[in-house]
Amino acid sequence: SAVISQKPSRDICQRGTSLTIQCQVDSQVTMMFWYRQQPGQSLTLIATANQGSEATYESGFVIDKFPISRPNLTFSTLTVSNMSPEDSSIYLCSVTRLVQGGEAFFGQGTRLTVV
Amino acid sequence: AQTVTQSQPEMSVQEAETVTLSCTYDTSENNYYLFWYKQPPSRQMILVIRQEAYKQQNATENRFSVNFQKAAKSFSLKISDSQLGDTAMYFCAFMKPNTGNQFYFGTGTSLTVIP
Numbered sequence: 001s002a003v004i005s006q007k008p009s010r011d012i013c014q015r016g017t018s019l020t021i022q023c024q025v026d027s028q029v030t031m032m033f034w035y036r037q038q039p040g041q042s043l044t045l046i047a048t049a050n051q052g053s054e055a056t057y058e059s060g061f062v063i064d065k066f067p068i069s070r071p072n073l074t075f076s077t078l079t080v081s082n083m084s085p086e087d088s089s090i091y092l093c094s095v096t097r098l099v100q101g102g103e104a105f106f107g108q109g110t111r112l113t114v115v
Numbered sequence: 116a117q118t119v120t121q122s123q124p125e126m127s128v129q130e131a132e133t134v135t136l137s138c139t140y141d142t143s144e145n146n147y148y149l150f151w152y153k154q155p156p157s158r159q160m161i162l163v164i165r166q167e168a169y170k171q172q173n174a175t176e177n178r179f180s181v182n183f184q185k186a187a188k189s190f191s192l193k194i195s196d197s198q199l200g201d202t203a204m205y206f207c208a209f210m211k212p213n214t215g216n217q218f219y220f221g222t223g224t225s226l227t228v229i230p
Contacts, residue, residue, distance in 0.1 A: 033218075043206070045218075090158060092160070094160075096218070102216055104208075111158070
């Protein structure tokens with residue numbers, strides 16, 4: 001299994017500011033994923049973060065808005081930049097193991113409210 | 116592209132009764148994995164059950180079992196002897212191996228267990 005610590009658990013931010021969310025895993029993993037979950041909705045993949053290379057972003061998400069760092073195999077950050085109320089959401093960090101059928105493990109999420 | 120559909124946004128069940136949550140998916144792949152995840156109000160995503168597509172036998176985990184119909188691309192979750200702690204959002208998910216273990220989630224079913 002993998003234990004994921006995600007910080008902060010929640011925050012209220014002013015419009016136009018930026019917030020950096022941290023994700024710490026208790027073991028080395030190759031793939032880390034960042035998801036957004038808007039209220040009452042499913043998980044939408046923002047990007048895949050690989051150690052030693054640029055993150056891969058899904059359609060509708062760009063690096064300028066959601067810069068990601070992946071300095072080592074146990075840590076990643078997601079920054080939500082120049083925030084607007086539309087960015088209010090839950091952001092989730094996830095990891096999987098590169099074994100067949102490896103399940104996904106999740107952090108407890110960051111509830112972001114932009115005012 | 117893979118799509119996962121959960122046609123029941125909300126469901127309820129009496130405590131100790133049985134409930135079935137539906138999930139269908141669309142893929143051209145032959146080898147893949149299917150999952151049910153539970154997300155209680157705490158926001159922590161918890162794996163409920165996993166099914167390998169190449170296995171005909173339906174997966175079972177205590178009170179949770181699946182009805183996997185590969186030809187129909189259907190993957191329903193049956194919860195027996197429902198308990199109050201089963202109240203949560205349930206997400207069906209598809210994973211294709213060898214793509215970095217990327218997950219695709221359905222829109223979720225909100226299950227309420229009524230005492």
